[in-house]
Amino acid sequence: MRLSRSPSIFALGLVLVACGEKTPADASATATDPGTGAGESTAQSGSSGPASATDDATGNGTTAGGSNSATEGGSTSGPTATSEPVGSSTAADDTVNFIVEPDGGVAGQCDPTVQDCPRGEKCTAVSDMRGEPWGVNVCVQVQGDSQVGDPCDIENGKYTGIDNCDVGLICLLTDDEGKGGACVEFCDVESKCPETGAKCVVYNDGSLPICLVDCDPLIQDCPEGQACYNSAGDNFVCFKESAMPGEGGPGSECTYINQCQKGSFCANPALVEGCSAESGCCTPYCSVMEGDAPCQPMEDCEPFFVPGMAPPGYEDVGVCAIPE
DSSP states (O other): OEEEEOOOSBOOBEEEESSSOOOOBBOSSOEEOTBSTTTTSSOOOOOOSBBOOOBOOBSSSOOBEEOOSSSOOOOOOSOOOOSSOOOOOOOSSSOOOOOBOTTSOBOOOOOTTTTOSOTTEEEEEEESSTTOOEEEEEEEEOOOOBOTTOEEOBTTSTTSOOBSBOTTEEEESOOTTSOSEEEEEBOOTTSOOTTTOOEEEEETTTTEEEEEOBOOTTTTOOOTTEEEEEOSTTOEEEEEOOOOTTOSOTTOBOSSGGGSOTTEEEEOGGGSTTOOOSSOEEEEEEETTTOSTTSOTTOEEEESSOTTOOOTTOTTEEEEEOOO
C-alpha cells in the first residue's frame, strides 16, 4: 500500500501504498493526509518533519496531507477524486465505472466517514485509474462482516474495494494481489476512531481517512511486517513495510513514505547526501540527544519538528539531513 506523506520541517507530502503499500512523498507543505479519518473527505492536518519527496495516490499507497515546517509548498498526491458522483464500482485495477441510474442521475459517490450508501452497500476507497492507488470513494456491495483487525482479502486486485470487511471498514495491509490483509476502521465524521481509539489520518486526496495505531519512530514499536511512518497532523503511525531486501536504504530513491526501510524517512532530495532523485531519498531517523551516528558524513541529526512544536514524547525525534 502506498502512503503519501505529510509536510513537516523536512517532509513534503505523503502517500500510502498497499503492499508494498508505498507512499509517494510530497514536496509541499499542505497535503491531505491519508491517515485522517475521512477517506480523505478532506480531513487535513499538518505535521512537521524533514521534507519528503512527492506525493502519490493512495492506490498503491496513500497520500497524507499536512503542513510542512521546513519546506513550504504542500502538494497532495494520489489520484484526484472526481467531482461527479460515482456509482457502484466494478473496477478491478481499472478505471472506475460511474453507473448512470435509470432516471439519468449518477449514483454512488459517497463519504466513508458517514457511510451514506444504500442498504447492502458500503462506502470505500478504490483506484480511479489502472496502476494507481486509492483515489475516489464509491459504494460497493457488502461482501462480509469481518471486524477491525480480522483477516481479509480483496477481490480482483488490491484497489477494487471489494473485500470481506463490514460496513465502515476497509481491507488494507495486503500483498500485491490484495490477499492477507486486515480490516481497518474508517474515521468518523469528527475525525475520530470510536471502535479502536486509534489515530485518524487522511491519505490520498482525502479518499482514505483511516484509523492507524500510533508509534515511536526511534523505537519502531509496530507489529511485525509494519514500520513507524510519519503521517499528517504530527502523527507517527504503523503501516505495512513495502521496501524489498536491498531497497530503501540511506540515499535510496523513494516516492512513497513506506518505500524506505524501517527506521527511515522519505525526505526532500536536497536534504540527503548523494541524492540525485527528483522525488525524494530515504534517510534514517535519529535521536537528537544522541547525535549524528546514523548519518552520512555531510548530514547532521536535525530535529524533526520545529523547536518547541514537537508533540509530547517526540521531542527527541530527529532525521539525518544536510544542514540548511
